[in-house]
Amino acid sequence: MIQQEAQYRAWMLAALAGDAAAYRMLLQGLTRHLRGYYAKRLGAAAAEDVVQETLIAIHAKRATYDPTRPFTAWVYGIARYKLMDEYRRGHRKATVPLEEAGELFGADEAEAAGTRRDVEKLLAKLPQAKRDLVRAIKLDGQSIADEAARTGMSETSVKVTVHRALKSLGEELGGSNADR
Amino acid sequence: MQTDELIAHLSGELEPVRGTEVARILAAGLALGLMGSALLMALTIGIRPDIVPAMSGGAFWLKFLYTLVVTVLGLKLVERLSRPGTEARWPALLIAVPVLALMGMMAMQMMPADSATRHALLMGHSADVCSVLIAGLALPLFASLFWSLRRLAPTRLTEAGAAAGLLAGSAAATIYAFHCTESTATFIAIWYTAGIALTTLMGAALGRFVLRW
Numbered sequence: 431m432i433q434q435e436a437q438y439r440a441w442m443l444a445a446l447a448g449d450a451a452a453y454r455m456l457l458q459g460l461t462r463h464l465r466g467y468y469a470k471r472l473g474a475a476a477a478e479d480v481v482q483e484t485l486i487a488i489h490a491k492r493a494t495y496d497p498t499r500p501f502t503a504w505v506y507g508i509a510r511y512k513l514m515d516e517y518r519r520g521h522r523k524a525t526v527p528l529e530e531a532g533e534l535f536g537a538d539e540a541e542a543a544g545t546r547r548d549v550e551k552l553l554a555k556l557p558q559a560k561r562d563l564v565r566a567i568k569l570d571g572q573s574i575a576d577e578a579a580r581t582g583m584s585e586t587s588v589k590v591t592v593h594r595a596l597k598s599l600g601e602e603l604g605g606s607n608a609d610r
Numbered sequence: 611m612q613t614d615e616l617i618a619h620l621s622g623e624l625e626p627v628r629g630t631e632v633a634r635i636l637a638a639g640l641a642l643g644l645m646g647s648a649l650l651m652a653l654t655i656g657i658r659p660d661i662v663p664a665m666s667g668g669a670f671w672l673k674f675l676y677t678l679v680v681t682v683l684g685l686k687l688v689e690r691l692s693r694p695g696t697e698a699r700w701p702a703l704l705i706a707v708p709v710l711a712l713m714g715m716m717a718m719q720m721m722p723a724d725s726a727t728r729h730a731l732l733m734g735h736s737a738d739v740c741s742v743l744i745a746g747l748a749l750p751l752f753a754s755l756f757w758s759l760r761r762l763a764p765t766r767l768t769e770a771g772a773a774a775g776l777l778a779g780s781a782a783a784t785i786y787a788f789h790c791t792e793s794t795a796t797f798i799a800i801w802y803t804a805g806i807a808l809t810t811l812m813g814a815a816l817g818r819f820v821l822r823w
Contacts, residue, residue, distance in 0.1 A: 448626030457617045482616050487823075489620045491763035493631035494693045507694025511765040515822070 439501040560595040639758030646750025669793030677784040684777030691770040692762035715795035731796040744805030748782035771817020779809030
């Protein structure tokens with residue numbers, strides 16, 4: 431899931447720097463996902479051509495990958511574009527619902543990436559010191575004792591700070607849901 | 611060809627890519643288009659004869675600032691939309707800021723004015739040609755920016771076309787400001803904005819035909 435994103439992204443960065451072996455691993459890995467993705471929508475017979483077209487597009491357009499953004503989203507953008515292109519050529523249904531964004535790498539994966547992004551967005555609303563504490567303890571799994579030592583706070587106040595920060599984020603969530 | 615062979619072939623011809631490639635392609639398109647539009651204007655309607663004294667007045671810089679801010683946002687928007695899997699919401703929303711700011715200035719001019727003054731503020735002396743000339747001057751920019759985008763990878767073609775149209779229109783309006791002798795916020799808010807809106811619509815309409823790759 432997130433590891434997959436990290437692995438593919440690492441291969442991609444190496445490939446952009448000219449590492450042919452990493453590039454090969456990347457394309458081989460992506461081919462498996464693409465095959466499944468297109469076979470499900472176009473049938474196994476038509477899928478292979480589109481897989482190859484997509485690989486060529488990934489190759490030709492690799493400079494448009496922005497390393498500060500998720501690699502899986504970039505690949506999915508291309509895969510979806512090629513699928514629409516295929517539909518258009520066949521005069522079939524010309525829209526692909528956006529809800530399928532996770533389809534390429536498995537739904538759980540896109541969900542996890544989305545959740546992580548949401549968490550980061552929420553965390554950004556906290557002041558720096560609190561944010562660091564919440565991230566260290568709740569996301570990175572640091573112990574309260576370690577964080578207390580690092581920040582010079584007592585363990586109790588670390589606990590209280592994290593608890594209050596989470597509570598305020600909870601209220602934030604409740605508030606923005608009510609807006610909708 | 612077998613997919614395995616294709617992969618071997620593609621990884622065999624792999625060359626390193628610079629991180630600045632997208633920026634270089636867009637900069638080349640914008641620069642080329644700006645030169646084309648400036649040349650087109652110089653050969654047709656020309657620069658206003660009083661450009662030097664005009665540049666010491668606030669009106670010239672108001673026009674310049676307005677179109678420049680929209681140009682910068684348009685460039686950001688095009689850059690975002692030229693990459694698969696990227697969102698472009700915030701630069702799109704930010705475009706409302708300069709537009710609303712100028713609309714605010716327009717309201718302050720129009721409110722205290724009587725109806726004859728309002729009419730003069732609205733129509734200036736070139737209301738009939740301003741937007742059309744901006745759209746016309748945008749044509750070289752249109753061509754060069756679409757050329758840039760085709761070398762990149764826009765996946766939402768209508769949006770990408772609209773963004774390229776917005777950028778072409780605002781950059782062309784920046785050039786047009788060297789010809790135009792209008793000097794009120796009201797005129798700029800209406801007719802410059804209309805010119806840019808026109809090129810944005812043109813871009814949106816053309817995007818899915820011209821930008822396919």
